[in-house]
Amino acid sequence: MSLRVGVIGGGQLARMMIAPAVELGIDIRVLAEGEGMSAAIAASAVGDYRDADTVLAFARDVDVITFDHEHVPQPVLRALIEAGVAVHPGPDALQYAQDKLVMRSRLAELGIPQPDWAAVSDVAQLQGFLDDHNGRAVVKTPRGGYDGKGVRVISHAEEAADWFATLAEDARGGDLLVEELVSFRRELAQQIARTPSGEMLAYPVVETVQRDGVCAEVIAPAPHAAARLAEVAREIGEGIAEGLGVTGMLAVELFETDDDRVLVNELAMRPHNSGHWSQDGSITSQFEQHLRAVLDLPLGATATRQPWAVMVNILGGPAEGGLAQRMPAALAAHTGVKVHTYGKDPRPGRKVGHVTATGVDLDDVCYDARAVAAHFA
Known part of the structure; x- marks a missing residue:
C-alpha cells in the first residue's frame, strides 16, 4: 500500500x-x-x-x-x-514559525545571531527602543504576517499606534515585535531538510532579491559567497533545525550585514519561495525533499545540476488574457527556461508563477530568466 x-x-x-x-x-x-x-x-x-x-x-x-x-x-x-x-513539523516546532516573538526568544536562548529586538506593549516602550537605535526600527505584528504584510519601517512610535489598538481588541492580547533596522549588503536564505529520525541535509545558501517586501528573484548558489559564509549559513540553519525540532523543510531568511555578520531575519517550516529554484536546479527539489523528510525516508542529494540557477517570480500577471495567452511567446523566447504556473487569477503583487533558468554563465542565466518572466508582466 x-x-x-x-x-x-x-x-x-x-x-x-x-x-x-x-x-x-x-x-x-x-x-x-x-x-x-x-x-x-x-x-x-x-x-x-x-x-x-x-x-x-x-x-x-x-x-x-x-x-x-x-x-x-x-x-x-x-x-x-x-x-x-x-x-511534521509538529506543534512544538511550528509555534516558532507562528509567533515571531516566541521565535526571537527561543533563538536568543540557542545563541543564534539575530538583530537586536524587543517586545513592546505600548507607544512609550516603542519610542524608547527607537531612541536607543538611532531613531529608526522595524516593527512587526508577531502573528500572521508574510510577503511584507505586518511589517513597517518607522521613525516615530505613533506610526504603530493603530497596531497597538488592534492588539488591545484581540482576545489573545500580546505585544508587538520591534527590531533594529539592520544595515545589510544583501539577503540570503538557507534551506535545511531534517527527518524525524534526525537525518539532516543542507542546500547551497542562496541570494534573494526582495521588491516591496516580496521575493522577486533567487540566485543559487549565492554569488561571491566565500566558503566561510556558506559554512556559517549552514551552521545557523542546522542549529535552528536541531534546536527547534523541525521536521521537513526549514527555510531561514538571513541578512549579510555591512559589517560581515550573518543574522536571522525570518523562518518558514515548509517549502519556501527561496527554494523554488531547486525544482529545476537541484538533484532533489525542496518539494520532493519535504515529502521524504516528513515520511522519514532517506533524504535526496542537494547538489546543483548546473553551476547556476536563477528563479524569477511572476508577480501580478497580465491584466488581460491571463498567463495562457502569453505562454507560447514565453516558451519560444528561451527554450531552456522552465515555467511554473500556480493556477491563480492575476492580481497586483500576487505570486502567480515563477520561471527558472540554469547554466554555466551567471549573466546569461539571469538574462534568460528575467526575459521569460517579463513576457508575463
Missing part, C-alpha cells in the same frame, strides 16, 4: 508537492481552504483548517500530516497529536 501524506492548505506549495509525490508513489491528499485552489487536482477535502473536527476527519486515513502554510492553530495541532496522528 502507498504511503499517504495529507497536506493542510491548497496553495501553490501543495500544488508543487504533487508531481514528486506521484513520482515516488506517494498518495498525496490535500485539505483545501476553498474550491479552485492551486492544488485542487489533489484536493480530497475542502474545509476550515481552523476546525479540529474537519482536520481530524481529513487526517483519519493518512500516515502523516504536513502543511502548505503555518497557520493551523495550536489547539488543532494538539488535537491531531492526541488522536495519534503523525504531524
Whole structure:
C-alpha cells in the first residue's frame, strides 16, 4: 500500500508537492481552504483548517500530516497529536514559525545571531527602543504576517499606534515585535531538510532579491559567497533545525550585514519561495525533499545540476488574457527556461508563477530568466 501524506492548505506549495509525490508513489491528499485552489487536482477535502473536527476527519486515513502554510492553530495541532496522528513539523516546532516573538526568544536562548529586538506593549516602550537605535526600527505584528504584510519601517512610535489598538481588541492580547533596522549588503536564505529520525541535509545558501517586501528573484548558489559564509549559513540553519525540532523543510531568511555578520531575519517550516529554484536546479527539489523528510525516508542529494540557477517570480500577471495567452511567446523566447504556473487569477503583487533558468554563465542565466518572466508582466 502507498504511503499517504495529507497536506493542510491548497496553495501553490501543495500544488508543487504533487508531481514528486506521484513520482515516488506517494498518495498525496490535500485539505483545501476553498474550491479552485492551486492544488485542487489533489484536493480530497475542502474545509476550515481552523476546525479540529474537519482536520481530524481529513487526517483519519493518512500516515502523516504536513502543511502548505503555518497557520493551523495550536489547539488543532494538539488535537491531531492526541488522536495519534503523525504531524511534521509538529506543534512544538511550528509555534516558532507562528509567533515571531516566541521565535526571537527561543533563538536568543540557542545563541543564534539575530538583530537586536524587543517586545513592546505600548507607544512609550516603542519610542524608547527607537531612541536607543538611532531613531529608526522595524516593527512587526508577531502573528500572521508574510510577503511584507505586518511589517513597517518607522521613525516615530505613533506610526504603530493603530497596531497597538488592534492588539488591545484581540482576545489573545500580546505585544508587538520591534527590531533594529539592520544595515545589510544583501539577503540570503538557507534551506535545511531534517527527518524525524534526525537525518539532516543542507542546500547551497542562496541570494534573494526582495521588491516591496516580496521575493522577486533567487540566485543559487549565492554569488561571491566565500566558503566561510556558506559554512556559517549552514551552521545557523542546522542549529535552528536541531534546536527547534523541525521536521521537513526549514527555510531561514538571513541578512549579510555591512559589517560581515550573518543574522536571522525570518523562518518558514515548509517549502519556501527561496527554494523554488531547486525544482529545476537541484538533484532533489525542496518539494520532493519535504515529502521524504516528513515520511522519514532517506533524504535526496542537494547538489546543483548546473553551476547556476536563477528563479524569477511572476508577480501580478497580465491584466488581460491571463498567463495562457502569453505562454507560447514565453516558451519560444528561451527554450531552456522552465515555467511554473500556480493556477491563480492575476492580481497586483500576487505570486502567480515563477520561471527558472540554469547554466554555466551567471549573466546569461539571469538574462534568460528575467526575459521569460517579463513576457508575463
